[in-house]
Amino acid sequence: MKLLLIILISLVCLEASVTLRIPFSVERLDNGNTLMADGGGEVTQFVSKIIEVDQRGSLIWAYIKGDLLNSHHAEKLANDNVLIADTRHNEVIEVDRDGNIVWFYSSGLYHPNDANRLANNNTLITDRDSNRVIEVTPDGTIVWSYILLNHPHNADRLANGNTIVCNSTDNEIIEVDSLGNTVWSYGTGLNWPRDADRLANGNTLITDTHNHRVIEITPDGTIVWSYNLLNNPYEADRLGSGNTLISNINPGERKIMEVDSLGAIVWQYPETTPVVVDTILIYNPASGCTLYTHIHRPVDASMTNRFPGVIMVPDYSDDGSQYDSNERADHIADDGFILVHFDPDGRGESTNHGVYTTEDYCGYIQQDGLWEIIKYLHGYSYVDSLNIGIFSEGYGVTMASGMLSRHGNDPYVKFLLDWEGPSDRYQTSQDSGGHVPVPVDSESFWIEREAGLFMKAVDVYYLRMQTEVDHNVHITDNRHAIALIDSGTAVQYGGKGMCPWTRVNDSLMNLVNTVYTIGSPPEWIDESHELFNEIRNILYLHELSSKPLVYIEEDSDDSRIAKSLCMPSIIKRGQAEFEIKMDESEKVSIRVYDISGRLVQKIYQGILAAGRHCLPLRALPGGVYFIVVRIDNATSVKKIIFLD
DSSP, rough: OOEEEEEEEEEEEESSSSSSEEEEEEEEEETTTTEEEEEGGGGTTOOOEEEOOOOTTEEEEEESOOBBOOOOOEEEEEEEEEEEEETTTEEEEEEESOOOEEEOTTTTTSSSSEEEEEESSOOEEEEGTTTTTEEOOOOOOEEEEEEEOEEEEEEETTSSSSSSEEEEETTTTEEEEETTEEEEEOOOOOSSSEEEEOTTTSSEEEGGGTTTTTEEEEETHHHHHHHHOOOSSSEEETTTTOOOOEEETTTTTEEEHHHHHHHOOOESSSSSSEEEEEEEEETTTTTTTEEEEEEEEETTOOOTBBBEEEEOOOOOOOOOOHHTTTTTHHHHHTTEEEEEEEEOHHHHHHTTTTEOOOTTTSSSHHHHHHHHHHHHHHOTTEEEEEEEEEEEEHHHHHHHHHHHHTTTTOOOOEEEEEOOOOOSSSHBBGGGGGOOOOOOOOOHHHSSSHHHHHGGGGSSSSEEEEBBSSTTOOOOOHHHHHHHHHBBBGGTTSSSSSSEEEESSSSTTSSSSOOOOSSSOOOOOOOGGGGGGGOOOOOOOOHHTTTTTOOOOOOOOHHHHHHHEEESSOOSSOOOOEEEEESEEEEEEEEETTTTTTTEEEEEEEEEEEEEEEEEEEEOOOOOEEEEEEETEEEEEEEEEEEO
């Protein structure tokens, strides 16, 4: 039956991006990105995160280990590390881009709110509740201090060697020399100032928190610029453009904003890019059901500015409306994705001519419905059709893997991000404490619904996200996670499947293309880190969508075929060459198959002598193909994309 599409309504959602609890410090980096320290909130017991976003507001990097408490400051260092004032832990730490702590200082600190790395490699720390500013060497020796303060904030070392600091309780800004003498001060009308920066013109930029303003004053105290449309600002920086970057921490208005000299907002985070939501009905011929579908897209998406597509597959017997209510769909879309969620057959608003269908528990019917959505997304004007992935939650991996294995990844799907999905009937049947009311011995039922079996025939980038304790309380260990990785990882890496690239969690935790056992498991995500799963999801989606269309393993000494081949991963048009280097004369077979497994081209069959050989790779219709190279008893399979 013909695909039925009905666009019902489009909405513009103004609230998106990752939530900021208390955006304390803000820094515009040399590359144009913005680094922020989010101090957390009461609801999270002040657990903090550090995030870096680009000019569009998309996440680039985050420190989200869950071990920061109420952090007030983050600063990018010249070595690309980040210096963090971990305020409630009473320490200052330096972390590398991988999140490893490479330096820390904590001796005697009490509520440190700011830390700056100086040119001499020492660190200047504002220790608020110890009423002091100190300079410490890399080995932790205090070489300078100033103690005549009352709850200081945000000290900076000036070019002249003096130190400027907000003496907040006394409502003044002071500049002291190396001997501790006050050489300049300002306090007229201030109310709890938290940040003061000496500008290149000799003026001082002051964040006057409880007066809800940022002001610029001359050395004699004359106010020459102010911005008052704030509510409890914390920090302000004057940018090279002349604009001012400000963090605003008041509840309900927590955001970072950049204003020009006239006070107009030219950039802000969050809510930098509104999200448009299209409601669409997509027909599933397998059930006669119309699937209720939402497509969330950035407002700047267009036919000339396409974004990666991601389809969310819900857990258990859930529908897709949860992704509206918890705003995850908007958050992911705002970060630069075309995000699709839907009600599978028999759930939510998906009906058969107004009548609800029967729940299929991720069987063939619902898998075919997901396939119809994939096909629709491939024709959606604003999506990059060569960069479409699936993000499944829990039991949704059964639907996703079943669809991918049964339909041969046609049309093309690039990746699968799987959050804590079960591998087989023994985690999902009610017999074992699961939610599916069918006994485990009902073979005809379960043959449609076991992800561990499906994953052996799935050929996508596969990333498994798994915490120490599964969200499903009756699953007491992570055997199912190990089983799915084993099923998906390609045979040449020791697995049972076809996926060219697999991994569990972060690259810092686990290597790619690795299989595990219960006795030798991968590293799981610590439960204390689970608070920031949404950020982790977005970072994973960026990583997966940025991967090349064809994954070619890096050369290794024990992979003689990989070292012998030189071939393009993407062919835009016309004929290309396939180069192979033979160390000795051997029997070689090189063939090209389409995505359904049909042989479409023989490149070579026979004996190749030692040396380099350039073989023609004839142009093929646009699509995904596999080049299978056999040398003696060794085999290598590579994916390649032809573009029309």
